[in-house]
Amino acid sequence: MNSGILVTALVFWAAAWFANNRLARLQLAGGPAAQTVNLLIPTLFGVTLIVLWEGITVGFNIPSVLLPSPSMIWERITSSVDILWADFYQTFMKAVLAGYAMGCASGFVAAIIVDRVPFLRKGLLPIGNLVAALPVIGIAPIMVMWFGFDWHSKAAVVVVMTFFPMLVNTVAGLGASGAMERDLMRTHASNYWQTLMKLRIPAAMPFIFNALKINSTLALIGAIVAEFFGTPIVGMGFRISTEVGRMNIDMVWAEIFVAALAGSLSYGLLALLERAVTFWHPSYRS
Amino acid sequence: MQQRRGISSFFFDRLLPVGTVVAFLLVLWYGFAMLLNAPFERDQAARANAEISTSQLIQNTLSQDRPVLPAPHQVADEIWKTTALKKITSKRSLVYHGWITISSTLLGFAMGTALGILLAVLIVHSRVLDKSLMPWIITSQTIPILAIAPMIIVVLNAVNISGLLPKALISAYLSFFPVAVGMVKGLRSPDLMHLDLMRTYNASRSQVFWKLRWPSAVPFLFTSMKVAVAISLVGAIVGELPTGAVAGLGARLLTGSYYGQTIQIWSALIAAAVVAAVLVTLVDLVSRIVMKRMGMVR
Known part of the structure; x- marks a missing residue:
């Protein structure tokens, strides 16, 4: 047992806890100072978690097969960038992006059609709501059987997974514009398409972005899990399942790090885009 | 109209x-x-x-x-054969596999819901936790956690935790998030007026919690529980994939895909869909009953 590093980690924890307590009590009037503090607190918390993790794994000599320490994982990441990049390219750039684009686009178009035809809305929406709650991931083996081992089958899984959240959210969003605003469009003698483009789709944007955000996580999960069912010898899901088998847990954590980075970055990108598109929404006006 | x-x-x-x-x-x-x-x-x-x-x-x-692609009647026939005509203790019975999945789903769902409520209560009552924990709870969901499910299972197996618990842990991890987020929103939903009223009564923190915050959070709780139960079923199914395909609906999917038994895959898939629908409906039913008893029918 390596008690020195453990004690250091615990001391760091106590210090960070104390600092965060003080920071959270600060009454700042807003502005850049408050923003920095609001960013600093979660960062400190995250750093503390990593330090504790390092302290516990090294301090208690936990075998790396169970839980590798962050420094080991980082070493693995920096030493195998090329493998990680190849996996990322196969899974994210090919399967996830293609499937995500197709699934979201087709869900959006379907929502506009469903919105136009009330009969379809009554018929398709309950089914859409049901499917959105189903374990859609289960179609992965079927898709692998149909579309082969390469990225096409993963993209197909992603399409099916992202379609229904997009459909349900967009339909809800198209109903979000107020009666007053619609009446205004009517007094301007605007036709269906003008009302759609100028009022209803902009008004639906918060809902659409909600679906886009949900889908960005779902797409990554779908592609990775689909790779468990069969894949060429590259891809994040393939790497995870084989390295688990070979007990190279640090490599698995490296892949998880890449996946988490990709997930958070795409989420952040979508959030920025949302802010730019729906600048008029009450939640962004201060 | x-x-x-x-x-x-x-x-x-x-x-x-x-x-x-x-x-x-x-x-x-x-x-x-x-x-x-x-x-x-x-x-x-x-x-x-x-x-x-x-x-x-x-x-x-x-x-x-x-x-x-099997025709619908073939799938229906397979489901009938593996549910009604097989003894439920048989390894080929879909009921047997379904029950294994359901039991780990429910265990994980219960643990996840409890954890979610606990976190929400802590977050609502502590400024430090609100500021430091909340961003990480949201970040934790941008991580494709399902992808590391196999690793969790294998690692827990290595320390001799096997069977129901590892799968339930994955379900719990997936289901705590919607509950935590929904409950934070719910516990903060009381009007300022109501909170002020409690203050004029000189109510203590726990009184405010039990008499005002908790009741007004109940609708939020049930909405997020519906999401949570569906997602914990997904967690249980994916958690069954790497355990060497022993038992459960996920194992049926995997063995089906190994041996090209498409009919078996589809029947497992339909069974999973039925289980999901039943679980969500059950939660919905409970929520309706509770809301009625609380006088909050919309």
């Missing part, structure tokens, strides 16, 4: 449209089954140097042993 009521409304606004769409999907399914299975039959006929008539071809495509 005219308003319909009672049974007529149920028929025209619910049964007819949904039924039409379902019927359309079934027809589509049959069509695709014929289309996708036909090449194999043509190939067989060509090898045997035999002409195959169209009616024969259609008949054959709907009764293959390992079709590319």
Whole structure:
């Protein structure tokens, strides 16, 4: 047992806890100072978690097969960038992006059609709501059987997974514009398409972005899990399942790090885009 | 639009449209089954140097042993055979596998919901936790946690924790998030007026919590529990994939894909869908009853 590093980690924890307590009590009037503090607190918390993790794994000599320490994982990441990049390219750039684009686009178009035809809305929406709650991931083996081992089958899984959240959210969003605003469009003698483009789709944007955000996580999960069912010898899901088998847990954590980075970055990108598109929404006006 | 009521409304606004769409999907399914299975039959006929008539071809495509896409009646037949005609203790019974999945789903769902509520209560009552924990709870969900499910299972197996618990832990991790986020929103939902009223009564923190915050959070709790139960089923199914495909619906999916048993995959898939629908409906039912008792029917 390596008690020195453990004690250091615990001391760091106590210090960070104390600092965060003080920071959270600060009454700042807003502005850049408050923003920095609001960013600093979660960062400190995250750093503390990593330090504790390092302290516990090294301090208690936990075998790396169970839980590798962050420094080991980082070493693995920096030493195998090329493998990680190849996996990322196969899974994210090919399967996830293609499937995500197709699934979201087709869900959006379907929502506009469903919105136009009330009969379809009554018929398709309950089914859409049901499917959105189903374990859609289960179609992965079927898709692998149909579309082969390469990225096409993963993209197909992603399409099916992202379609229904997009459909349900967009339909809800198209109903979000107020009666007053619609009446205004009517007094301007605007036709269906003008009302759609100028009022209803902009008004639906918060809902659409909600679906886009949900889908960005779902797409990554779908592609990775689909790779468990069969894949060429590259891809994040393939790497995870084989390295688990070979007990190279640090490599698995490296892949998880890449996946988490990709997930958070795409989420952040979508959030920025949302802010730019729906600048008029009450939640962004201060 | 005219308003319909009672049974007529149920028929025209619910049964007819949904039924039409379902019927359309079934027809589509049959069509695709014929289309996708036909090449194999043509190939067989060509090898045997035999002409195959169209009616024969259609008949054959709907009764293959390992079709590319099984026809609905084949799946229904398989489900009937593996549920009603098999003893539920048999390893080939879908009920047996379904029950294993359901039990780990429910255990994980209960743990996740409890954790979610606990976190929400802590977050609402502590400024430090609100500021430091909340961003990480949200970040934790941008991580494709399902992807590391196999690792969690294998690692826990290595320390001799196996069986129900590892799968339930994955379900719990997935289901705590919607509950935590929903409950934070719910516990903060009371009006400022109501909170002020409690203050004028000199209510303590725990009194405010039990008499105001908790009751007003109940609708939020049930909404997020519906999401949570569905997602914890997904967690349980994915958690069953790497355990060497021993038992459970996920294992049925995996063995089906190993041996090309498409009918088995589809029946496991349909069973999973039914389980999901039943679980969500149950939560919905409980929520309706509780809301009625609390006098909060919308």
